[in-house]
Amino acid sequence: MNTIKQAIQSFLSHNDYPPLDLQAVLFDMDGVLFDSMPNHALSWHKVMKTHGLDLSWEEAYLHEGRTGSDTIQIACQKKGVSMSDEEIKAIYDEKTAFFKTLSAPAQMAGSDELIKKVMNTGLIPMLVTGSGQVSLLDNLNVFFPGIFVKERMVTAFDVKKGKPNPEPYLKALDKGNLKPWETVVIENAPLGIEAAHKAGLFVIAINTGPLSDSILWEAGANLLYPSMLTLHETWENIMRNC
Numbered sequence: 001m002n003t004i005k006q007a008i009q010s011f012l013s014h015n016d017y018p019p020l021d022l023q024a025v026l027f028d029m030d031g032v033l034f035d036s037m038p039n040h041a042l043s044w045h046k047v048m049k050t051h052g053l054d055l056s057w058e059e060a061y062l063h064e065g066r067t068g069s070d071t072i073q074i075a076c077q078k079k080g081v082s083m084s085d086e087e088i089k090a091i092y093d094e095k096t097a098f099f100k101t102l103s104a105p106a107q108m109a110g111s112d113e114l115i116k117k118v119m120n121t122g123l124i125p126m127l128v129t130g131s132g133q134v135s136l137l138d139n140l141n142v143f144f145p146g147i148f149v150k151e152r153m154v155t156a157f158d159v160k161k162g163k164p165n166p167e168p169y170l171k172a173l174d175k176g177n178l179k180p181w182e183t184v185v186i187e188n189a190p191l192g193i194e195a196a197h198k199a200g201l202f203v204i205a206i207n208t209g210p211l212s213d214s215i216l217w218e219a220g221a222n223l224l225y226p227s228m229l230t231l232h233e234t235w236e237n238i239m240r241n242c
Helices: 004-015 037-050 057-062 068-079 085-101 111-120 134-143 167-176 190-198 213-219 228-241
Strands: 024-027 124-128 183-187 202-206 223-225
Touching (some): 004 228, 037 057, 037 085, 068 085, 111 124, 111 228, 124 167, 190 213, 202 213, 202 228, 213 223
């Protein structure tokens, strides 16, 4: 794996950017701030099955970051069936309802400590998630009070094209009045990493799921860590090299 300095220099050179001048950190939500992906995977698998569709546990992680309707449409294509917008919405509503019956996902270990470090160094935390799961979005203010205000959030409700399209991250740059070299992204999902990479952003990946590291590297990760705790412990070293 590249050293931190090598990864940053390679990123800047490849994109013909000036040196990093960090102003903000863009956080994904599921699998980064909340340990919510097991509940998402279970919800998708169960609800899809009741409608004659298939979405395995691993596929749920591979599709993490897509809008709900896109995920359902992909499952339909795999089965060779088509559904109306109303039917797709009904399936997503059913998935959302089942998700809410499960135990509330825990805050990801290390996330609170990392956000405090980010803020203590004068950087602005922003949220960029493909999720429209209202219960999780509401919990942001419970676990991270006053941090992820609407003006610093991009969710499924703000975009027409979800990850891996770069639109969510481009919209975050616009909301924060940021240049690509003024921010870094923290992502755990291949599609989220790909979206940030396409937006020309430096991506710190954390592997909090069952996928192999190689999948995250291939998606465009610039650095990779095994957990938010590890990233929290390494943060000062990353900042020294920026």
